[in-house]
Amino acid sequence: MAPWDYPDFDDHEGVHLFRDAASGLRAIVAVHSTALGPAAGGCRYWRYARSADAVTDALRLSRGMSYKNAMAGLPMGGGKAVILADEGAAKTPTLLAAFGRAVESLGGRYVTAEDVGISDADMVAVSKETRHVSGLPVGGGAAGGDPGPFTALGVYLGVRAAAKRALGRDDMAGVRVAIQGVGSVGGGLARLLARDGAKLVLADVDTARAEALAAELGGEAVPADAILGVEADVVSPCALGAVLTADTIAALKAPVVAGGANNQLATPEDGWRIHQRGIVYAPDYVINAGGIINVGLEYLGQGDRAEVEKRIAEIPGRLDTIWEESKATGDPAALVADRLAQRLIGRG
Ligand code: NAD
Numbered sequence: 056m057a058p059w060d061y062p063d064f065d066d067h068e069g070v071h072l073f074r075d076a077a078s079g080l081r082a083i084v085a086v087h088s089t090a091l092g093p094a095a096g097g098c099r100y101w102r103y104a105r106s107a108d109a110v111t112d113a114l115r116l117s118r119g120m121s122y123k124n125a126m127a128g129l130p131m132g133g134g135k136a137v138i139l140a141d142e143g144a145a146k147t148p149t150l151l152a153a154f155g156r157a158v159e160s161l162g163g164r165y166v167t168a169e170d171v172g173i174s175d176a177d178m179v180a181v182s183k184e185t186r187h188v189s190g191l192p193v194g195g196g197a198a199g200g201d202p203g204p205f206t207a208l209g210v211y212l213g214v215r216a217a218a219k220r221a222l223g224r225d226d227m228a229g230v231r232v233a234i235q236g237v238g239s240v241g242g243g244l245a246r247l248l249a250r251d252g253a254k255l256v257l258a259d260v261d262t263a264r265a266e267a268l269a270a271e272l273g274g275e276a277v278p279a280d281a282i283l284g285v286e287a288d289v290v291s292p293c294a295l296g297a298v299l300t301a302d303t304i305a306a307l308k309a310p311v312v313a314g315g316a317n318n319q320l321a322t323p324e325d326g327w328r329i330h331q332r333g334i335v336y337a338p339d340y341v342i343n344a345g346g347i348i349n350v351g352l353e354y355l356g357q358g359d360r361a362e363v364e365k366r367i368a369e370i371p372g373r374l375d376t377i378w379e380e381s382k383a384t385g386d387p388a389a390l391v392a393d394r395l396a397q398r399l400i401g402r403g
Pocket residue numbers: 202203204206235236237238239240241258259260261264279293294295296315316317343344346347
């Protein structure tokens with residue numbers, strides 16, 4: 056099937072397939088939009104059941120990056136790369152170099168970075184073959200490096216804004232926040248909230264990880280399959296996508312859902328479901344933009360860590376704009392965010 060026949064094809068500007076027989080590389084780079092600048096988005100190294108699933112992932116994720124970068128106010132478009140982690144495609148320096156040459160061949164239309172399965176050390180290997188890389192380790196005070204803590208900071212500010220809107224709270228003392236997944240983003244969020252005296256309920260499929268963090272921060276750990284339905288003021292999905300479904304939305308007890316995971320809504324209808332329950336929902340690509348703001352400014356050479364933090368501090372204002380428009384129009388926050396993003400990239 057040609058890329059434009061996929062359900063997730065959305066007038067992508069380009070879908071590029073790469074093959075390097077010597078290293079076993081098979082990669083797809085999807086460029087959704089360069090209307091605002093070079094198409095930026097990470098590279099995922101993942102084992103797909105079918106190569107068609109890899110194309111779908113690249114199409115969907117690259118569109119998401121267009122929306123995320125536009126809403127973050129970055130002069131960057133949206134793109135995404137996936138490397139098929141098949142038998143015979145081990146993540147060797149040779150394979151990463153071949154991927155770097157593939158990125159370079161696009162002449163800067165696509166800028167890569169880390170995503171699932173790719174570390175900053177991998178990006179260093181890629182950077183030997185192309186300049187169009189971000190998320191490289193940086194010295195103190197500079198923009199760039201591991202995006203996780205910056206994503207966590209933006210999510211923290213977004214959670215506070217959502218708590219203010221739904222609960223009228225100016226501070227987080229005693230506010231009960233349930234976090235699903237306590238890795239880089241969820242763990243960072245938990246630490247920031249603990250400083251404010253929030254009551255933490257933590258869950259991770261790695262139960263030891265959730266228990267250790269709960270013990271350290273004075274929270275409570277619960278089983279991973281129970282977290283979305285616990286009694287809480289805020290539920291914060293910080294693990295996988297597609298966790299908000301008809302069933303999990305019906306079981307939510309919290310008046311706020313605000314977390315860092317990408318693609319939290321399983322379907323667009325779930326945006327309506329969460330809205331119809333009167334839950335304040337923070338659209339994921341708006342609240343979790345801290346990491347891309349960090350690596351975007353690194354690539355663009357625009358400012359230092361203080362500038363990154365200043366831009367991340369704008370996330371709550373963007374969420375307020377979305378919630379206000381949602382209230383005025385009666386449309387779900389997720390739909391309002393998509394509309395704003397589409398307008399920004401000239402597709403509204
Ligand atoms: P991570 O791998 O560091 O942490 C994810 C954690 O979730 C792990 O501890 C894992 O064990 C846990 N987990 C997995 N499945 C789970 C489940 N079903 N229930 C509970 N816990 C589960 O990843 P991360 O960097 O923290 O990213 C988390 C989410 O945020 C992902 O959806 C990612 O796409 C998104 N995100 C991350 C960044 C970033 O800068 N790291 C930026 C934007 C979005």
